[in-house]
Amino acid sequence: MxxxxxxxxxxxxxxxxxxxxxxxxxxxxxxxxxxxxxxxxxxxxxxxxxxxxxxxxxxxxxxxxxxxxxxxxxxxxxxxxxxxxxxxxxxxxxxxSLDQDLADHWLRANARWARLQKLPGGAAEERLRPHLQQIVELDDADFEILLGATTWFTENPRSGLTIRQVPVPGMHTKWLSRHRRLVLACLSIPDLGGDIDQNDEELGQDNLDPLGLKALPVHVDVILADPVDRALVGGLRHLSAPLPEIDALPVHPETVLIVENKESAYLVPDRPRTVVVHSLGNHLNVLDEISWLDGARHVYWGDLDRAGFTLLSRARARMPHLASVLMDQTTLEEYKALAVEDGTRVDTPEPNLIAFEAAALAELLTAHGTYLRLEQERLPSAFVLDQLNRAMEGHGSGQVRY
Structure with missing residues (x-):
């Protein structure tokens, strides 16, 4: 019963x-x-x-x-x-009527569906169906932005604007990154773009094409460690410019050091025929577009954490001879007291880590089932500079791969 x-x-x-x-x-x-x-x-x-x-x-x-x-x-x-x-x-x-939560959901679903049907061109039922639950769960402000964005993109399908230029109140890059699939569904446009990292500051052009938008130029940060190279660009040591301008720099480095974080990159001293590329995050595709990287020795220095090894592996997938420095078990063990707990979600590295890197990655897992993070900036400067110099000279004590 x-x-x-x-x-x-x-x-x-x-x-x-x-x-x-x-x-x-x-x-x-x-x-x-x-x-x-x-x-x-x-x-x-x-x-x-x-x-x-x-x-x-x-x-x-x-x-x-x-x-x-x-x-x-x-x-x-x-x-x-x-x-x-x-x-x-x-x-x-x-x-x-037998459950207040159901009643609230049904009322909101009907009210929102009625408004979606009034959008220019109506609402494509089958394309919206997989997204209805997410639409109903939106807070009121986000739903209003969704309606405004759908209306504007319907009326301006090929605007050629950047996201920040679109005159829809409340819509910005982060919002569109989170809700792009809903906007496309409301517009009855197939979503052919790749996965989006919602932590990215800018969406890629492939994600913006269906909406008729253009991406901002990707900026790349470099340090010209060679005074001779600096003389060619008015003495500037630190540069941040769109990718085509970085590619056009009149430099021919023998060594390129790729550093995950800006503060750590600033430690690198002057050194002949050396360029530092830093702060790329997940935008590692730019490494395919910089012609003066060809023929140089490539060295990578990232955080001693799971994300650092994932980024290293992704960079190495583009640069098979990429070496690593300060990303080994010895460094981790010596300075483990400076590490903190790491609870972030991280993608699995590509299967191209070498033995000492894989050993350091495994060492990040504690006996309690948590993970450690040893950030670049926490390592002593004197130790870092010694290891970087050895790595860029090509005789780092077992820590570099060529």
Whole structure:
């Protein structure tokens, strides 16, 4: 015999399965839920329990007048007994009225679907269907931005603007990164772009093309460690410029040091025929576009954490002869006291780490099942400079790969 709470769980599950169809198709049919009514033998064997169950359902029914209890007869040794067999709910409105969360969800879904249908060109039901739950869960401000963005992109399909130039209040790069698939669904545009890292400051051109937008030029940060190279660009040591301008620099380095973080890169002293590229983050694709990298020795220095090794592996996938420095088990063990706990989600590295790098990565896992992070900036400067010099000279003590 099902209690009211058990049937309510069934009602919630049924709603989750059908609400999209009811919203999109508009058809409304009755719902019927079996109560697992007691048998004649059960009534004869335990009439007190059956009586209590009947009273519970009568009380519940009185508090929910839109729900209808259906009865049936059971022939027992003490005569015919009437029991409740099913719960009838004539419409989906009757169904959601039994649970406030369902009622709120259904009300919001209907209100938002009505507004989506009023967008220019209407709303493509099948393309929006997989995204309806996310749309309903948006807060009011984000939903208003979604409507504004859809309207604007419909009216301006090939604007050629950057995201920040689009005159939709509240829409910015982070918002579009999180909600780009919803905008495309509302526009009935297939999503052919790649996965988006929501921590990126800028979306790539492939992600912006379907919306008719253009990406900002990718800026690359470099340090010209050779005074001779600096003389060619007015004495500038630190440069941050769009990728084509960096590629056009009149330099021919023998060594290129790729450093994960800016503060650490600033430690690198002057050195002949050396250029430092830093602060790329996940934008490692720029390494394919800088022609003066060809023919140079490539050395990578990243944080001693899981993200650092993932970035190293991705850079090495583009530069097969990429060496690493200060990313070894010896450095980690010597300065482990400076490490902190690392709870961030990190992608698995490419399968190209070499033995000492893989050993250092494994060492990051503690006995408690947590991970460590030893950031570049925490290492003593004198130690860092010694190791960098040895690495760039090509005889780092087993820490460099060529």
């Amino acid at each position: 099902h209690e009211p709470d058990h049937v309510l769980d069934k009602i919630r599950a049924r709603y989750r399965n059908i609400w999209r169809d009811r919203l999109l198709l508009g058809a409304d049919t009755a719902f019927l839920f079996a109560l697992a009514a007691p048998s004649a033998q059960m009534i004869a064997r335990d009439s007190d329990t059956v009586s209590r169950w009947m009273r519970e359902w009568r009380t519940w029914s009185a508090a929910h007048p839109t729900a209808r209890l259906r009865g049936g007869s059971r022939r027992t040794v003490v005569g015919t007994q009437e029991v409740f067999t099913h719960l009838d709910l004539p419409t989906i409105d009757d169904l959601v």
